[in-house]
Amino acid sequence: MLKTRIxxxxxxxKNKVVKGVNFKNIxxxxxxxxxxxxxxxxxxxxxxxxxxxxxxxNRKTFIKTVxxxxxxxxxxxxxxxxxxxxxxxxxxxxAGADKVSINSAAVKNPKLIRQASLxxxxxxxxxxIDGKRYKNKMKVVIKGGREITKNELITWAKxxxxxxxxxxxxxxxxxxGVQNGFDSNMLKKVTSNVxxxxxxxxxxxxxxxxxxxxxxxxxxxLAASVFHSxxxxxxxxxxxxxxxxxxxxx
Amino acid sequence: xxxxxxxxxxxxxxNIGSINKAIKDIIKGKPYQxxxxxxxxxxxxxxKIILPGQGAYATLMSNLKKLKIIQPLKKYLxxxxxxxxxxxxxxxxxxxGYEDKTTRGLGIISGDIKKFRxxxxxxxxxxxxxxxxxxxxxxxTNSFDMKDFYFVHSYIFQNIKKSDxxxxxxxDQKFPSIVKKGNIYGVQFHPEKSHKHGLNxxxxxxxxx
Numbered sequence: 520m521l522k523t524r525i526x527x528x529x530x531x532x533k534n535k536v537v538k539g540v541n542f543k544n545i546x547x548x549x550x551x552x553x554x555x556x557x558x559x560x561x562x563x564x565x566x567x568x569x570x571x572x573x574x575x576x577n578r579k580t581f582i583k584t585v586x587x588x589x590x591x592x593x594x595x596x597x598x599x600x601x602x603x604x605x606x607x608x609x610x611x612x613x614a615g616a617d618k619v620s621i622n623s624a625a626v627k628n629p630k631l632i633r634q635a636s637l638x639x640x641x642x643x644x645x646x647x648i649d650g651k652r653y654k655n656k657m658k659v660v661i662k663g664g665r666e667i668t669k670n671e672l673i674t675w676a677k678x679x680x681x682x683x684x685x686x687x688x689x690x691x692x693x694x695x696g697v698q699n700g701f702d703s704n705m706l707k708k709v710t711s712n713v714x715x716x717x718x719x720x721x722x723x724x725x726x727x728x729x730x731x732x733x734x735x736x737x738x739x740x741l742a743a744s745v746f747h748s749x750x751x752x753x754x755x756x757x758x759x760x761x762x763x764x765x766x767x768x769x
Numbered sequence: 770x771x772x773x774x775x776x777x778x779x780x781x782x783x784n785i786g787s788i789n790k791a792i793k794d795i796i797k798g799k800p801y802q803x804x805x806x807x808x809x810x811x812x813x814x815x816x817k818i819i820l821p822g823q824g825a826y827a828t829l830m831s832n833l834k835k836l837k838i839i840q841p842l843k844k845y846l847x848x849x850x851x852x853x854x855x856x857x858x859x860x861x862x863x864x865x866g867y868e869d870k871t872t873r874g875l876g877i878i879s880g881d882i883k884k885f886r887x888x889x890x891x892x893x894x895x896x897x898x899x900x901x902x903x904x905x906x907x908x909x910t911n912s913f914d915m916k917d918f919y920f921v922h923s924y925i926f927q928n929i930k931k932s933d934x935x936x937x938x939x940x941d942q943k944f945p946s947i948v949k950k951g952n953i954y955g956v957q958f959h960p961e962k963s964h965k966h967g968l969n970x971x972x973x974x975x976x977x978x
Contacts, residue, residue, distance in 0.1 A: 521940055522897040522917060564897055589786060595919060595962050615786050640824025642893055642921045685893055716895045738896060768897040768917045
């Protein structure tokens with residue numbers, strides 16, 4: 520039986536994992552390579568890392584960090600943040616990423632999804648979608664939720680699937696960072712309208728939240744704070760899910 | 770002592786970095802050497818060949834054709850020489866692939882590569898899933914039975930002889946996750962991404978086959 524994937528997410532600047540809201544009060548949580556290695560060894564099913572400050576100067580160090588991480592883990596690695604064109608995708612895959620996640624660039628230029636999936640295969644193209652409720656509608660937002668696009672969430676999710684995305688990384692900006700649980704309602708809307716895998720992201724604070732995330736039919740559950748702060752070990756989450764009858768890799 | 774030569778084919782179908790590193794770690798200090806195959810090669814000068822693959826069947830076949838690898842690889846396989854095909858590297862052992870367009874395969878293990886039957890299924894089949902052994906051997910030992918490996922694919926081996934299936938996996942339907950004919954192995958999952966069990970499988974293939 521296919522297992523529900525538990526995916527720690529590293530927000531990275533250069534080679535450091537950081538935590539911070541909208542670039543304010545940025546706190547260094549640890550060295551990215553060390554943390555990646557730790558998660559791979561302690562039972563993570565996949566790893567996600569995002570360049571959250573993809574400036575020209577920081578990018579080179581970030582790519583080196585991707586290379587170093589790819590060398591020390593042997594689970595799949597998804598890399599995103601600051602991906603704006605096909606050459607960025609090629610650079611990350613060459614650095615050792617198994618999948619590349621595209622967000623704003625896909626919204627601005629949807630053709631990029633098709634071009635990328637034709638060149639590298641759908642299986643390595645993840646489209647990250649940030650969703651937010653606005654005037655009673657679920658909309659796609661970019662720039663960390665600061666810019667609301669004209670795209671309606673479900674229409675966009677279906678569109679990225681038809682353009683060849685292999686997976687959707689779905690973050691609700693209404694629940695992200697609050698630790699009150701995933702946005703079940705938004706996730707269910709997405710999973711019931713596409714048939715590519717959906718990774719749930721944004722809002723995990725307790726063990727039960729992981730279970731509720733599974734109930735949305737998301738096949739991957741992504742979390743950052745609860746792992747980085749050592750509130751839960753990956754094993755703890757998996758044992759809990761297993762006890763609730765959710766298939767996990769133990 | 771003469772070193773055994775392992776060929777790793779770079780079919781420009783996904784990144785060979787992880788598998789390359791895994792092999793190097795395994796053969797460190799042992800009488801093996803690793804050569805990357807990127808063009809026509811002399812099939813008699815390799816003891817083992819590994820072909821990892823991602824993406825589409827047709828793409829890999831056309832890449833191998835462009836690189837002039839098909840002909841020596843076919844001769845190598847027809848000789849029943851030792852081979853490990855990973856994901857699409859396994860799928861092209863079949864007669865035909867039906868991804869994107871109908872493509873003739875290497876025709877080493879009879880069967881076709883077709884989509885999962887259920888149209889409502891979440892595709893690709895992506896993530897960790899269990900393999901169930903039909904039988905074991907020196908490479909695929911009993912210790913792998915019921916263990917989880919990492920899969921990413923939308924197409925599966927169909928119309929295959931039961932005797933060529935070493936292990937199967939369940940995702941809505943049963944499908945072959947390890948195939949074997951003589952000295953030729955194919956795995957549908959990615960052992961290089963499957964943590965310790967995956968590395969053990971590659972290790973067994975290199976050291977025990």
